[in-house]
C-alpha cells in the first residue's frame with residue numbers, strides 16, 4: 001500500500017542521510033578529505049540526493065509529510081548536538097568549517113530548514129522548489145569550485161564572492177533543475 005511505500009522510503013532516506021554524514025566523517029578522520037571539502041560535498045550531495053529520492057514516494061497527498069520527516073529529524077539532530085545536550089564529533093567533523101559544535105546551528109541548520117520548508121510547500125508539484133534546491137545545493141558547490149580557481153574579479157558588494165563564481169552558480173543550478181525536470185521522474189505538467 002501507499003503507507004507502506006512511503007514509510008519504507010522515509011526509512012531508506014533517513015538511513016541514507018545518516019550514512020552520508022558517517023561516510024564523510026570516516027573520510028575526514030582518515031585525512032582522505034579535508035574538513036572544508038567534506039562540508040561542501042555533504043552540502044551538495046544532501047540536496048541533490050534528497051531531491052533524487054522524491055520519486056520513491058507515492059502520489060498520495062500525505063507523501064510530502066513522509067519525505068519531510070527526513071529534514072525534520074536532521075533539524076532535531078543539529079539542534080540537539082549544536083546546543084550541546086549531547087556530543088557528536090562525527091557530525092561536527094563532517095559538516096562544520098572549523099570543528100565547533102555551535103557551527104551546526106548556522107549553515108547546516110539553515111540548510112535543513114530550507115529543505116523542510118521547500119518539501120512541505122512545493123514538493124514535486126512546482127518547479128519552484130526544484131529550482132531553489134538546485135541553486136542552493138548544486139549551484140553553491142559549483143560557485144565554490146569555479147570561483148576559487150577563476151574568481152579573481154570580485155563582486156562590488158561582497159569581496160569574498162566573484163563574478164564567475166556567481167555565474168557558475170546560476171548556470172549549474174539552471175542545468176541541474178533542467179536535468180531533474182527532464183528525467184520524467186516527476187509528475188510536473
Ligand SMILES: Nc1ccn([C@@H]2O[C@H](COP(=O)(O)OP(=O)(O)OP(=O)(O)O)[C@@H](O)[C@H]2O)c(=O)n1
Pocket residue numbers: 036097140143144145146147148151160161162163164165166167169
Ligand atoms: N558567488 C561566489 C560564491 C563562492 N565563491 C568562491 O567560493 C568560496 C566559498 O564560497 P561559499 O560557499 O559562498 O562560502 P562558504 O562556504 O561560506 O565559505 P568557505 O570559504 O569557508 O567555504 C569563496 O571563498 C569564493 O572563493 C565565488 O567566487 N563566488
Ligand SMILES: C/C(=C\CO)CCC[C@H](C)CCC[C@H](C)CCCC(C)C
Pocket residue numbers: 013016017020021039040042043045046047049050053070071074094095096107108111112115
Ligand atoms: C554541510 C551542510 C550545510 C552547510 O553548508 C549540509 C548539512 C546536511 C545535514 C546535516 C544532513 C541533511 C540530510 C538531508 C536532509 C537528506 C539527505 C538524504 C540523502 C538520501 C543522502
